[in-house]
Amino acid sequence: MTLKVLLVDDEALARMRLRDLLADCSEPAATVVGEAAQAQQALDFLGAQACDLVLLDIHMPGMDGLKLAQAIRSLAAPPAVVFVTAHAEHALQAFDLEAVDYLTKPVRRDRLQQALAKALRWRAAQAEPATEAPDHLLIQDRGRIERVPVSDVVYLKAELKYVTVRTRVRSHIYDGSLSDLESRFPERFVRVHRNALVARAALRALERHHGGSASGSDGEGWEVALHGVDERLAVSRRQLPALREVVQGGAR
Structure with a gap:
């Protein structure tokens, strides 16, 4: 499966670097289907087109990445979220929001590949019926x-x-x-x-x-x-x- 990815970062160079790294990833592979420089652009995109994964910066003008992640969770079929940020101190908040992974900049290709694998497993789990007994x-x-x-x-x-x-x-x-x-x-x-x-x-x-x-x-x-x-x-x-x-x- 090739993951469809939305890049959300207010810095164009950061988005370009992620796009280049994703092009080198495989097992799973990923393709960038959209980019957004701020939260509302991302929500507009997700309202019009489905994707599997959002690579999301935290510090952005207006609504920050943490609040955007909350909004994404409320969607009918939310994509997986992986935070990509220069700031490590928000990791606990990120996982409280059920982020699949948390990457710190500069991102290494092997670390990004691990995050893609986690996102793929997360997507598969969402598609399967629950297998746990209630007790x-x-x-x-x-x-x-x-x-x-x-x-x-x-x-x-x-x-x-x-x-x-x-x-x-x-x-x-x-x-x-x-x-x-x-x-x-x-x-x-x-x-x-x-x-x-x-x-x-x-x-x-x-x-x-x-x-x-x-x-x-x-x-x-x-x-x-x-x-x-x-x-x-x-x-x-x-x-x-x-x-x-x-x-x-x-x-x-």
């Missing part, structure tokens, strides 16, 4: 597939490109998004931080700390202790009221 997660690890019961999961934590699935026995790496898991299992997990969900049944205590906490948080704040694991997870101020309600038994 299991499918974990792919070193050529094998393991079914992990959701009831065994103590917490889920976003780690840039992947989600760590922690059970009482071990940790697994899950190729998916935290927001998707939260929407699929709202009765089983509660959010404690923008990068973490914990199993309601595993909540042992909500505790205040004053710096140097087991969760690695600095300064004063809150963290949760969980049944079955020694790790403690930091609790954000935004999630604290809802979590208090769960711990006190007020949640469903």
Whole structure:
């Protein structure tokens, strides 16, 4: 399959370099079907023509790349998004938006080829019906597939490109998004931080700390202790009221 790619960058030279690199890529190959110098041009293009992948800069005049990625997610059939930027500090936000990959400029051809392969796998996954049972997660690890019961999961934590699935026995790496898991299992997990969900049944205590906490948080704040694991997870101020309600038994 040859991926149809839209380039979005306000710098013409940056778009030209990406076009040249894409011409040298294979397995999968890619062809540039459009270019845009700012967000509205990109949205207009996507409204008129389908594509498989958007290579997207972050810092642009007007709507930036992060907000554009949010808009792309709302499309009926959104393409894969790979950020291409000179700034590495936005990686966590990018993967919160379910970006397939995050490349820093100057982009190397081999690194771009890896991103294309990820985009192709992402497109294939969108076209296939879900294969996970409603009470299991499918974990792919070193050529094998393991079914992990959701009831065994103590917490889920976003780690840039992947989600760590922690059970009482071990940790697994899950190729998916935290927001998707939260929407699929709202009765089983509660959010404690923008990068973490914990199993309601595993909540042992909500505790205040004053710096140097087991969760690695600095300064004063809150963290949760969980049944079955020694790790403690930091609790954000935004999630604290809802979590208090769960711990006190007020949640469903």
